[in-house]
Amino acid sequence: MKQEFFPRLTPPELLYAARYAASFREGRRPLDPTASLDELRRKFNRPLPVEGRDGMDIIRDLIEAAEPGLVGNTDPGFLAWVMGGSHPTGVAADWLTSIWGQNAAIYQCSPAAAVAEEAAGAWLLDLLGLPEESSVGFTTGATMAGFVGLAAARGEVLRRAGHDIEKSGLAGAPPITVYIGADAHVTNHSALRYLGFGNDQIRRIAVTDQGVMDTDTLAEAMAEPATARIVICQAGHINSGAFDDFNRIADLCEAHGAWMHVDGAFGLWAQASPRLRHLSCGVSRAQSWSVDGHKWLQVPYDSGFAIVRDADAHRRAMDVTAGYLNHSPEDGRNPTEYNPELSRRARGFAAWSMIQALGRRGVARMVEGHCAAARALAEAIRDVPGVTVRNRVDLNQVVLSFGMEEGVEAAAAYAQAVAKRLNATGRYFLRTAVWRGETVLRISVIEDGTNRLFTEKLAADITEHWNAVRRTAR
Numbered sequence: 001m002k003q004e005f006f007p008r009l010t011p012p013e014l015l016y017a018a019r020y021a022a023s024f025r026e027g028r029r030p031l032d033p034t035a036s037l038d039e040l041r042r043k044f045n046r047p048l049p050v051e052g053r054d055g056m057d058i059i060r061d062l063i064e065a066a067e068p069g070l071v072g073n074t075d076p077g078f079l080a081w082v083m084g085g086s087h088p089t090g091v092a093a094d095w096l097t098s099i100w101g102q103n104a105a106i107y108q109c110s111p112a113a114a115v116a117e118e119a120a121g122a123w124l125l126d127l128l129g130l131p132e133e134s135s136v137g138f139t140t141g142a143t144m145a146g147f148v149g150l151a152a153a154r155g156e157v158l159r160r161a162g163h164d165i166e167k168s169g170l171a172g173a174p175p176i177t178v179y180i181g182a183d184a185h186v187t188n189h190s191a192l193r194y195l196g197f198g199n200d201q202i203r204r205i206a207v208t209d210q211g212v213m214d215t216d217t218l219a220e221a222m223a224e225p226a227t228a229r230i231v232i233c234q235a236g237h238i239n240s241g242a243f244d245d246f247n248r249i250a251d252l253c254e255a256h257g258a259w260m261h262v263d264g265a266f267g268l269w270a271q272a273s274p275r276l277r278h279l280s281c282g283v284s285r286a287q288s289w290s291v292d293g294h295k296w297l298q299v300p301y302d303s304g305f306a307i308v309r310d311a312d313a314h315r316r317a318m319d320v321t322a323g324y325l326n327h328s329p330e331d332g333r334n335p336t337e338y339n340p341e342l343s344r345r346a347r348g349f350a351a352w353s354m355i356q357a358l359g360r361r362g363v364a365r366m367v368e369g370h371c372a373a374a375r376a377l378a379e380a381i382r383d384v385p386g387v388t389v390r391n392r393v394d395l396n397q398v399v400l401s402f403g404m405e406e407g408v409e410a411a412a413a414y415a416q417a418v419a420k421r422l423n424a425t426g427r428y429f430l431r432t433a434v435w436r437g438e439t440v441l442r443i444s445v446i447e448d449g450t451n452r453l454f455t456e457k458l459a460a461d462i463t464e465h466w467n468a469v470r471r472t473a474r
């Protein structure tokens with residue numbers, strides 16, 4: 001019987017890797033890499049083999065070479081950046097994605113991959129409270145999701161201005177003015193560059209101290225004449241976690257015929273929580289949204305979603321047709337019509353599995369739990385002398401500065417010293433960031449296991465190490 005299903009022997013490297021992988025998350029591992037750059041190079045940089053090698057040997061060597069250079073970004077103590085924890089259910093689905101070796105290009109390459117994306121996409125719209133007619137593209141992350149949304153925006157605002165970009169490209173196209181907050185995530189600018197926008201077409205709008213667009217300034221900028229317009233807003237500022245005023249921005253966009261795109265890489269998940277949805281109020285009035293699965297949904301890397309209200313505009317921007325890319329009337333949707341690549345990983349399997357692993361309530365509970373843990377940290381540390389909480393902690397981000405009264409340079413040295421000491425405990429992986437010209441300790445609470453108890457202990461540790469740093473400085 002077994003022979004029927006497994007006519008070939010299971011390759012031993014697969015069994016070996018599966019066993020190793022299954023035990024990898026047992027116990028705690030170092031958060032910081034233990035190998036230096038030179039050591040890693042010595043392990044990886046080998047002469048190019050002339051003949052192939054035995055698979056088992058290669059996998060053993062790979063584990064030996066890579067493990068000391070891994071970062072513990074699935075650990076509750078990983079707080080440096082907004083990265084999800086690659087949930088085991090998502091990882092298991094991802095293993096199957098690899099072993100099945102499907103190419104989620106067109107429906108006929110993998111009907112299962114295409115339909116899993118269709119189903120996961122519909123759940124996502126429901127979870128995020130976005131218009132059900134929207135289309136969803138499965139991308140590597142929010143950078144490419146932003147690219148997709150903005151490509152659709154570019155095509156559509158030009159079409160409305162009488163220019164057919166699919167036919168004529170950008171040659172002779174009327175100018176598009178892009179409005180974006182001065183503190184928007186840098187990857188929005190990457191996407192704009194890929195799409196042929198330069199600084200001359202981009203109006204950087206002044207932001208508040210939380211990094212959100214000042215909507216009076218936006219209104220003034222939009223009052224100036226423009227032929228075609230795109231406004232890029234943020235759901236969840238990368239440092240403060242703050243949200244733009246979507247209702248006011250949507251009013252302005254509607255008044256000026258502008259396309260509204262929302263970069264909601266992590267913050268859009270506030271929509272999944274009845275308790276937090278007020279933060280993103282009005283976000284569903286936009287025309288396109290970019291959001292990550294590999295952040296708050298805990299899908300393993302890589303996973304992002306490009307969501308566009310006007311599915312035709314979405315498809316026009318990403319369309320791939322060729323005689324050999326067969327499509328029959330009875331086929332389901334072709335995934336490639338919604339993302340830039342033709343051949344790619346079947347990302348829908350992991351997303352479909354993770355949405356079920358958490359469920360509607362589980363997603364809400366997780367997001368709320370992380371935000372409560374971030375607030376608990378801020379509350380516990382707010383009154384410690386010399387510590388300033390720099391942001392309104394509504395979401396999962398906490399930005400701290402130390403000894404500000406001694407000036408910017410002293411504060412930078414303090415933040416770095418505190419981070420270094422905390423990292424040396426082996427419990428945390430923290431990094432400083434430069435925000436508004438000042439070096440701050442920037443904490444992102446997003447790992448599956450990071451809870452309130454954990455951040456209360458973190459607050460106590462920050463206090464202890466900050467006091468020690470200050471004592472030493474005096």
Ligand SMILES: Cc1ncc(COP(=O)(O)O)c(C=O)c1O
Binds near residue numbers: 082144185187304
């Ligand atoms: C607000 C925001 N936008 C966009 C991105 C880019 O997302 P990705 O790294 O998934 O491409 C990030 C990543 O941290 C982000 O936080």
